[in-house]
Amino acid sequence: MKTIGIISPIKSPGIRRTLDAIGEVLGIRFEERIYGDGAGIDAWILQETDPKVLLAIAHCDVPRYTIVDDSQLIPCGESSTIEFTPHHALPCVMRGRQVNGDEATGFKALPQWLQNVTPLALKVGVPVWAIQEASGHYNHFVSQPIPELNDGEPLFQYFFGRQFLSLLPLLVFLKSLSEDRDWEPPPLQACFMFDDPNLHWPTYGFIDFSKMKRHAQLHNYHVSFATIPLDAWFVHSPTALIFQSCEQLSLLIHGNDHVSRELARGYPDEEQNWMLRQALLRIAKLERRSGVTVSRVMAPPHGACSESVLGEMARLGFEAACISRWSIGSYNSKANWLCTYGMRPADIVAGMTIIPRFRMSPNCHNSILVAALLHQPIIPMGHHHDIAEGMQLLSDLSGFVNSLGNVQWANMKRISRYHYARKHEGRILHLRLFTKHIEIFVPEGINQIFVERPWLEREEYETLVWRTLGETSEWKLLRPDESIHVQPGKIIEIVSTFPTTYLREKGVISNLHFWPIVRRQITEAKDRIAPLIKRVSGISKLPTKT
Secondary structure, eight states: OEEEEEESOOOOHHHHHHHHHHHHHHTEEEEEEOTTOOTTOOEEEEEEEOHHHHHHTTTOOSOEEEEEOGGGOBOOOOOOEEEEOOOTTSOTTTTTOEEEOGGGGGOOBOOTTOOSOEEEEEETTEEEEEEEEETTEEEEEESSOOOOOOTTOOGGGGSBTTBOTTTHHHHHHHHHHHSOTTSBOOOOEEOEEEESOOSSSSEETTEEHHHHHHHHHHHTOOEEEEEOGGGGGOOOHHHHHHHHTOSSEEEEEOOSSOOTTTBTSOOOHHHHHHHHHHHHHHHHHHHHHHOOOEEEEEOOGGGOBOHHHHHHHHHHTOOEEEOOHHHHHHHSTTOTTGGGTTSSSSEEETTEEEEOOEEOOTTOHHHHHHHHHTTOOBOEEEOGGGGTTOSHHHHHHHHHHHTTSSOEEOOHHHHHHTOEEEEEETTEEEEEESSSEEEEEOOTTOOEEEEEOTTOOTTOOOOEEEEETTTOSOOEEEOTTOOEEOOTTOEEEEEESOOSSOOOSTTOOOOOOHHHHHHHHHHHHHHHHHHHHHHHHHHHTSOOOO
8 A cells, every 4th residue: 555645734624535535446545744754655745835845855756746835826817628738647548638627717827936847737828737757757746726525525526527627636646656557457448328218119219229220330339228127018029120230239227117216215125126126037028029138237217226226236136237426426325435436447336336327418528538537438328319409419429439549339238247457467367357247358378367356355255256158157166366277268257246136037026006107108108209299399490481
């Protein structure tokens, strides 16, 4: 664990909360120290710094993060645009980009007395973040103070689409100290997600599956539709064929009946189990009728999901849940894990992997960047009416995502199963899992795999099983500290904590209540008639001829 010294006392409890949360995410310890007491210190953070302080520590031989005192900064207008330079000290997805953020309007420029520095971020052409190379490391100079957290607030409120620029320099600095460069992070993965569509017809509202398939092929993206298990009663065969014949469209699970707070109510344990089992059984029937595989990933309706339901999903074999950070915070506001939630590549809550998603819009570019910066899958989500004016939104957003690098567009099953970091060490491949069910293609020259599960504390234990795909359905138990002996060219499937509740139709509550069926029929009819209403409305607005 790295130890970061903080020169001068931390005056605000809010700053201490922010640093504690960052420390928990990155595995870093922050200690208030007097400069000169540098035993065991890996880097320094200097607050409210002026030229005299910098002169006093000029010969420091460890990296420094210097927050220049506001009295020394230079006003530079109220522009909301920050321009990042192409410097390699920046994350690759930020290099050379322009970013707009409301918080940037208050940024001031670094003072001119800072000499021999290289800008990393500019506002109206003057630096607001710069570095100085010294003794093989970089010292960072910033004009933005550390954001302050109120008691109980999550760290992600300072690192999301509309507000992440103030915290970005500190995270980049700390990650450069704490990250093992030998580890290759998860690949950039992405998927557009639309809630509610089903296989009842070749269109759903403004979504035309055939047109979207061709558009996705042209613009290189993938779309996954969160389908409601209640809708599995009927499959339109030609519509199913569209999904069977392409790799650009897929399905995942969207609740069960899609009623209000469906996955966030205080169910008795037995009823909670029955509801989720019914969802899985309905989806299994949908797969048999349609020949279309459905990812065992849950997108809770309206993002409403409680911790207890997440635990039951894990026991039943759901591989992940896809929920926005704000939604899960709203329904689990008292959870002790919420402070650092959403700041890792993925989170494990109650044994369930959670992958963040965010609202699709013409202005969600910052949310895309935040996901990429945190090594999270990029999941913009929306509804059919988001493309009421056409699919230009999808081509624009996919173009931006593809500009980040080599992006793997995939369905949610593949995204979940390929979300891990790797490190090569001779003929050994180390894997750091961010989800609990993965697949790995064994590279040439590898004969052993060691698995790390960062969510486990020292005394915690979870069973780990594996098998070679295509050879046997038998799972092999892996003991702690034991490696998996593998052959190059094979695909290995690894699962942490096998499902403990087995899926059987017997004993599943029928739960065919009248209101959910009526409500869903009304909602679907409303969605399907929306394009007609739009066309009629457009015609009615045409000027009349005289």
